[in-house]
Structures are given as structure tokens and as C-alpha cells.
Amino acid sequence: NAGVTQTPKFRVLKTGQSMTLLCAQDMNHEYMYWYRQDPGMGLRLIHYSVGEGTTAKGEVPDGYNVSRLKKQNFLLGLESAAPSQTSVYFCASSYPTGLAGAETQYFGPGTRLLVL
Amino acid sequence: AQSVAQPEDQVNVAEGNPLTVKCTYSVSGNPYLFWYVQYPNRGLQFLLKYITGDNLVKGSYGFEAEFNKSQTSFHLKKPSALVSDSALYFCAVRDGNNAGNMLTFGGGTRLMVKP
Numbered sequence: 001n002a003g004v005t006q007t008p009k010f011r012v013l014k015t016g017q018s019m020t021l022l023c024a025q026d027m028n029h030e031y032m033y034w035y036r037q038d039p040g041m042g043l044r045l046i047h048y049s050v051g052e053g054t055t056a057k058g059e060v061p062d063g064y065n066v067s068r069l070k071k072q073n074f075l076l077g078l079e080s081a082a083p084s085q086t087s088v089y090f091c092a093s094s095y096p097t098g099l100a101g102a103e104t105q106y107f108g109p110g111t112r113l114l115v116l
Numbered sequence: 117a118q119s120v121a122q123p124e125d126q127v128n129v130a131e132g133n134p135l136t137v138k139c140t141y142s143v144s145g146n147p148y149l150f151w152y153v154q155y156p157n158r159g160l161q162f163l164l165k166y167i168t169g170d171n172l173v174k175g176s177y178g179f180e181a182e183f184n185k186s187q188t189s190f191h192l193k194k195p196s197a198l199v200s201d202s203a204l205y206f207c208a209v210r211d212g213n214n215a216g217n218m219l220t221f222g223g224g225t226r227l228m229v230k231p
Contacts, residue, residue, distance in 0.1 A: 004159070033218075040125070040223050040224070041223055042206060042208075042221035042222050042223045042224055043160075043206070043221040044221075045218050045219070048218065058218060059218075090159055090160065092159075092160075099167060099212070100212075101148050101210045101211070101212050101214075101217070102148050102165070102167045102212070104150070104162050104165065105160075105162070105219065106162070107152075107159035107160040107161070108159050109157075109158055109159045110157075110158075110159055
């Protein structure tokens with residue numbers, strides 16, 4: 001199993017450009033998440049999905065959109081990139097356990113994005 | 117609201133010595149607590165978690181953590197540090213009584229193990 005994979009690994013954008021980050025998982029997980037990691041701030045949740053066709057906002061959703069058309073894929077879109085979106089983006093997935101909230105999340109390797 | 121604090125930006129320890137990485141949390145309900153490790157240019161890897169039961173939780177790579185409800189802490193420990201343990205460590209919390217809450221991460225602690 002490849003686990004959670006992310007493409008691309010690194011990207012440079014100019015302000016105002018758009019792009020889509022792709023996350024794929026082969027573990028048949030129901031839940032998927034997008035985080036951003038900034039120095040000293042840990043990981044902050046952007047959007048998440050609890051199943052195919054469903055998405056929800058996290059802590060810092062502004063400027064991002066997501067789609068979950070297939071169970072194994074979770075796409076993160078930036079419609080008009082801004083320098084404040086320079087960050088490392090991580091995707092994660094998990095499966096529901098008998099205890100809601102107790103599930104372990106499995107992370108991808110990250111995408112480093114630089115917006116000039 | 118839920119929150120987690122990692123009071124030390126960096127912890128330095130000599131190889132072979134015991135290590136502790138501190139974490140304190142705040143939730144209104146029952147805490148679900150997690151530790152993750154991040155090696156350079158990699159994603160986060162799960163180490164261990166506390167959901168319920170025994171306060172001492174054992175995890176991967178010889179790490180363990182102790183849940184202390186009175187001190188609202190969940191410190192990560194290892195009896196004998198290895199140079200290969202050098203990495204960034206994240207504590208995370210989720211309120212087990214509020215299914216709508218997601219995982220909240222601390223700012224991370226960089227562990228440096230010197231030979």
C-alpha cells in the first residue's frame with residue numbers, strides 16, 4: 001500500500017494564480033483532511049470530509065475550496081493564490097472507529113507551496 | 117474551546133539519557149490525546165494515543181506518554197534517547213464529548229539528541 005500520497009511535492013505560484021493539490025489514499029478510509037503547517041503554529045485544519053461527496057470547513061478555510069468526488073481522492077484548490085498561503089500542506093485520512101474522535105490520522109508527505 | 121500547549125520550542129538531550137517532551141491541554145469534555153513525530157521533509161507519523169483506560173500509554177519506537185488528568189498533561193517520554201529520535205514532535209487533542217470538534221495540534225517541539 002502506498003498509503004497517503006500528495007501531488008505535487010513542490011510548487012511556486014505567482015499571486016493571483018490558481019492551482020489544485022491532489023491527495024490520494026489507498027486504505028479505503030472514509031475521512032480525509034487538509035492541513036497547513038506554518039512555523040510555530042503546528043497544523044491547522046483547512047477543510048475535511050467525512051465521506052464521498054461531503055466536505056466541511058475547518059479552522060482556516062478562507063481562500064481554499066475542496067472536493068471529494070471519489071472516496072480515495074481529496075482535492076484542495078486555491079482559486080487566487082496569495083503570499084499568505086505560502087505554507088506546507090498536508091493531507092491526512094482516517095477511518096471511523098467505535099468511538100467518535102478516537103481515530104488515528106495517517107498523513108501524506110506534504111506539498112510545499114511558495115506564493116510570490 | 118479546546119487547546120494544546122507545548123511549552124518548549126526545543127529540547128536538547130544527550131544520547132542514552134532519558135527524554136521528556138511536554139504537553140498540556142485544555143478541553144471541556146474527555147480528552148483524546150495524540151503524539152505525532154515529523155522527520156525532515158516527511159509527513160507526520162503516529163506515535164501513540166490516549167483515549168481511555170491506563171494512564172501510561174506505550175507507543176512506537178520505545179516512546180510512552182503519561183496522561184495526568186489533575187495536571188492536564190500528556191508528556192512524551194523515552195528512557196534512553198537515540199540520535200535517530202531527533203525530529204519535530206507534535207501533541208494533539210480532541211474533545212471526546214464533542215463529535216463536531218476536530219483535532220487541535222500544538223506548535224511542535226524540536227528534539228535534538230546529541231551523540
